[in-house]
Amino acid sequence: MRLFPNLATLLLSQLCVLHAADAPQKSLPLPGVVFQVQGHTAFVILPPTQSTNRPIPWVWYAPTLPGLPGKEEQWMFERFNRASVAIVGIDVGESCGSPDGRALYSALYEELTQHRGFAQKAVMLGRSRGGLMTLGWAAENAEKVAGFAGIYPVCNIASYPGVAKAAGAYHMTAEQLSIHLTEHNPIDRLAALARAGVPLFAIHGDRDEAVPLNANSGEMRKRYEALGGKMQLIVPAGQGHNMWSGFFQCQELVDFVLTQAKRASLTLASRKEYQAVQRNPQNKPNILFILTDQQFADAMSCRMGNQYLNTPTMDRLAQSGMLFTRAYSPNPLCMPFRNSAFTGCYPHETGVTQNSGPEGGLDPKEFVCLGTYFRDAGYDTPYCGKWHLCYDAKDTQAHGFEIVTGKRTGGHDAGVTDGAVQFLARRHDKPFLLVASFLNPHNVCEWARRLAGREQRLNCGEIGEPPPLAQLPPVPANLAPPQNEPDGMTLIRRGYQVDSGAFPVGKFTDEDWRKERWGYYRMIEKVDAEIGKVLAALRQAGLEDNTLIVFTADHGECAGAHGFNQKTVFYEESARIPLIIAGKGKTAGGRTDKLVNTGIDLLPTMLDFAGLAIPRKLPGRSLLPLALGKEVPEWRDHLVVQNNMSQTGVINGMQPTMEGRMLRTDRYKYCIYTRGQRRESLVDLQVDPGETSDLAADPRYRKVLLEHRELLARFGQEHNDPLVANLLADNVKPIPFTATSRK
Numbered sequence: 001m002r003l004f005p006n007l008a009t010l011l012l013s014q015l016c017v018l019h020a021a022d023a024p025q026k027s028l029p030l031p032g033v034v035f036q037v038q039g040h041t042a043f044v045i046l047p048p049t050q051s052t053n054r055p056i057p058w059v060w061y062a063p064t065l066p067g068l069p070g071k072e073e074q075w076m077f078e079r080f081n082r083a084s085v086a087i088v089g090i091d092v093g094e095s096c097g098s099p100d101g102r103a104l105y106s107a108l109y110e111e112l113t114q115h116r117g118f119a120q121k122a123v124m125l126g127r128s129r130g131g132l133m134t135l136g137w138a139a140e141n142a143e144k145v146a147g148f149a150g151i152y153p154v155c156n157i158a159s160y161p162g163v164a165k166a167a168g169a170y171h172m173t174a175e176q177l178s179i180h181l182t183e184h185n186p187i188d189r190l191a192a193l194a195r196a197g198v199p200l201f202a203i204h205g206d207r208d209e210a211v212p213l214n215a216n217s218g219e220m221r222k223r224y225e226a227l228g229g230k231m232q233l234i235v236p237a238g239q240g241h242n243m244w245s246g247f248f249q250c251q252e253l254v255d256f257v258l259t260q261a262k263r264a265s266l267t268l269a270s271r272k273e274y275q276a277v278q279r280n281p282q283n284k285p286n287i288l289f290i291l292t293d294q295q296f297a298d299a300m301s302c303r304m305g306n307q308y309l310n311t312p313t314m315d316r317l318a319q320s321g322m323l324f325t326r327a328y329s330p331n332p333l334c335m336p337f338r339n340s341a342f343t344g345c346y347p348h349e350t351g352v353t354q355n356s357g358p359e360g361g362l363d364p365k366e367f368v369c370l371g372t373y374f375r376d377a378g379y380d381t382p383y384c385g386k387w388h389l390c391y392d393a394k395d396t397q398a399h400g401f402e403i404v405t406g407k408r409t410g411g412h413d414a415g416v417t418d419g420a421v422q423f424l425a426r427r428h429d430k431p432f433l434l435v436a437s438f439l440n441p442h443n444v445c446e447w448a449r450r451l452a453g454r455e456q457r458l459n460c461g462e463i464g465e466p467p468p469l470a471q472l473p474p475v476p477a478n479l480a481p482p483q484n485e486p487d488g489m490t491l492i493r494r495g496y497q498v499d500s501g502a503f504p505v506g507k508f509t510d511e512d513w514r515k516e517r518w519g520y521y522r523m524i525e526k527v528d529a530e531i532g533k534v535l536a537a538l539r540q541a542g543l544e545d546n547t548l549i550v551f552t553a554d555h556g557e558c559a560g561a562h563g564f565n566q567k568t569v570f571y572e573e574s575a576r577i578p579l580i581i582a583g584k585g586k587t588a589g590g591r592t593d594k595l596v597n598t599g600i601d602l603l604p605t606m607l608d609f610a611g612l613a614i615p616r617k618l619p620g621r622s623l624l625p626l627a628l629g630k631e632v633p634e635w636r637d638h639l640v641v642q643n644n645m646s647q648t649g650v651i652n653g654m655q656p657t658m659e660g661r662m663l664r665t666d667r668y669k670y671c672i673y674t675r676g677q678r679r680e681s682l683v684d685l686q687v688d689p690g691e692t693s694d695l696a697a698d699p700r701y702r703k704v705l706l707e708h709r710e711l712l713a714r715f716g717q718e719h720n721d722p723l724v725a726n727l728l729a730d731n732v733k734p735i736p737f738t739a740t741s742r743k
Helices: 006-013 071-082 097-115 130-139 164-169 174-179 191-195 216-226 252-265 271-278 312-318 334-341 372-376 410-426 444-450 488-496 510-541 596-610 699-718 722-732
Strands: 035-036 040-045 058-064 086-090 122-127 144-151 199-201 231-234 286-292 322-324 383-385 432-436 549-553 579-583 590-592 638-645 659-664 668-673 679-684
Touching: 035 590, 058 252, 058 312, 071 086, 071 252, 071 410, 097 130, 097 164, 097 252, 097 372, 122 252, 130 410, 144 334, 164 174, 164 271, 199 216, 199 252, 199 488, 231 410, 286 596, 286 699, 312 510, 312 549, 334 444, 334 596, 334 638, 372 596, 383 410, 410 432, 410 510, 432 444, 432 510, 444 510, 444 596, 444 659, 510 549, 549 596, 579 596, 638 699, 659 699, 668 722, 679 699
Parallel strands: 058 086, 058 122, 122 144, 144 199, 199 231, 286 432, 286 549, 322 590, 383 432
Antiparallel strands: 035 040, 040 086, 322 579, 549 579, 638 659, 659 668, 668 679
């Protein structure tokens, strides 16, 4: 097996995930790949041939400012490439070797060594002020450096650009930087490099007035040799800080770089590091994570029969895998679910509780993304389809995914399928985590608005006209609102369904609801067919036997239940979602009614299947033993779902909105809201699965109500959910809606 087949193609596909119009632009002296790391332009110039049995040797050039590297570097870059050494750089601006610039260097290093097959040690090559950048990072990362070479390199901040000019890059005053200079100045931080045996090289003219030889390369050699290190210094007589060709066509410099780069690529810190790059798909399972959008748990023919809906692909998955019949969305709305499921954290922890995220997005260090976990383990991580994650899609370093865009001939979901099929057709020398994020049956939103009289386009493709009334599916048995429904939910329904709003179904007749449900089922069939094409491509590629399939949806669709369409609410049709985990020869075919919170349980499950460590801070549990059909005597006896109902219109000059928490136990569902005279609901799902009667005010169920309050209070304390205490305060006293108080 080749370790790095067609590496140029691999890196182009994995690093250049930007659309052409958005891709960073940079002119290079040789053809290369330009991409971004944390919003900064970086490049890789790959050699025409690569070794098949060791990581890529590389030289790290600086500065990579606009216009650099230029034509002067072409001669030595060509010789590096001919010797199968890659050239790398990142534009960190005028960083002067500051911590900000060093952090960006570390981000690029991690990207290349952990995910792209580059050697664990780089040769640093600093020209002029690039010396501060490369040496500053090397001094605190000596174990990652094979050598340093410089062309009149700046080694001493006091010499150039001077403390006063450098202070801004360090977010200090000149006086403060002077006090802390030895903590940052490369010439004062050489000891670690000497202890690690890192060889140094420099070529520096004796007439350099901008970056004086004696204060920089000369002083560095003196100090380095005193520390026991080795440094070669070439001093061309009569040369200053200029573009003399002898600086850029120095054979001694080229020989030094090639020797150290090749040596580094042959010596890995451990066998384990090498295997992290070389992951064999026969040793680690692939994972195919399939998402639909707005699909209720029972909206599959294996659950409701095939009189009105036929989903053969989903049915086959359910037959071969484990079907989780009581799996819930952490918050039944697109963005809250996705940012929960892809981080393993509750929505109140991510701060994404509605279809907008925190300013600046999620911090990728605090909220590590699913793609990052798997990329760091040596997986390919392609992502196809709907995003809705609070990371910049262009910043692969933040989320860990390679964005794959297919041809959308036939609509959005056809593009998801095409991208997934293209990826599966590639040669795979590493395991993969492939996300196929479909949009349908979300088009039911547009379908409902079309039925209400608006012109609406179905961007996943048209579904035809509804058949005669006798052939339409019936209205749901729970079409009417529940008896004794909390008054807040009644007002929210009205707010959602204003004629000018996004959900104008308030005047729907029974026939309208039947047409809505007919269209909804057609959209599920359309996405079922697309999923079938992806699974067929998986089989054709010979990957089915070693691939785990995780199928779910972000939330459900009420489709008339309780007079609602859409999602967000806690009713079963909105909050409970399909979940199937299937792997040929791996999972047990069957069903389980264990309570699952998909927002916190899916990430640990996929990590567990891949044999990766599950971070202790994650609140969820792996579903692996359940998927394998094992007895799990101790499982959670309740779960909590969250919501933020804010997509309402104006009623009598007021826009009613409210948040809530739902607690599901084996038999009961308890809900509590931030607004209303009667803010609680309690349903016995064992005798009333359609949630037609609210028992919260029934004295016979007072003990059950209080028990559920106590369970929710405990959750709030254990998971630092401050809203819970506010909800339960003062014996759940009435809190009226007001024109100025939205929650």
